Amino acid sequence: MPSTQKKSKKVIIQETAARLFRDKGYSATSMRDLAEAVNLKASSLYNHIDSKEEILRDICFENAQRFLSSMDEVEAMQASAAAKVKALLQLHVRTAMEDATSVTAFNDEWRHLNEPYLTEFKNLRRDYEQRFKQLLREGMTVGEFRRVDATVALYTIFSSVRWLYDWFQPGKSRTAEEVEAEVIAFVLAGLKA
């Protein structure tokens, strides 16, 4: 089916674009750079996407949707605050290790979105952050977590997995699963009362 094939190509283009945005910067990345990196002629690339603005938009909103869907699921869980936060941490760690596009959406390049998308994206981001902070506060209220500033805790948690985008490579000494378990244990230990 052409549509399936196209979608797969689209994912490759998105991931390649995310790497280029990170390495060269969004402004300095051209459609020509991207075409070369995915081994397509510029004219063929335009069969898949219209512009780098469109790629950035797709990456940002697809990632936001994924994180917000997971938040819906986590909020519906009958579980302790620690179990809910752990489920979200797993999502952050796995996404950081497995999906190169997420770094674009969550760390830096979303700042280059044009309006009205920038405002829309910031609202989705704020929504996710508020709901995450609410889970942290619930854990503090019931005594599972230490009493800390929820904003400081949130950003420290988000940030603590960020190196995985840039540095993590599964190696002989440690597998992805081991790293995931250690990072999550580290962060949960930092939170716990």
Add this chain to the structure above:
Amino acid sequence: MPSTQKKSKKVIIQETAARLFRDKGYSATSMRDLAEAVNLKASSLYNHIDSKEEILRDICFENAQRFLSSMDEVEAMQASAAAKVKALLQLHVRTAMEDATSVTAFNDEWRHLNEPYLTEFKNLRRDYEQRFKQLLREGMTVGEFRRVDATVALYTIFSSVRWLYDWFQPGKSRTAEEVEAEVIAFVLAGLKA
């Protein structure tokens, strides 16, 4: 004294350049952009620095020197592993909050150094990381810290303060001192046995 004045101007140029490198990317930042941002004519800017390569080099090596000097002092301390790690964490947190140039040296833009500087910088960086990991391992050996992969712990710690570069603004609800105390408490709790 002209030399003092020049040095102060140099710091302003370095900090402005660091912000431009972060926001536009190093490749996309021109000497003209920098001259405009520091409100100088391009010809005057060249009285202070020769090239953006020189700025990047100065930023990277001055920061590396600062961190390695602190490591010398910390290693010489008669103190527990936790106290030593806490002293280094304070350095990382304060630097992230107070010095815009450090983000350039430690997160992203150092990748744009030319040889032989790139190799030299990577060696200094590796030296600092190895010595930090040694402190973590010492803490594990004497039972102060949980037994974890030292590399994973190191990068998680470095990364956990990274949001301070991008997001931290002292506000009504929290001062720099409060944020510093909370981030350090969070990370040390994650390490402790």
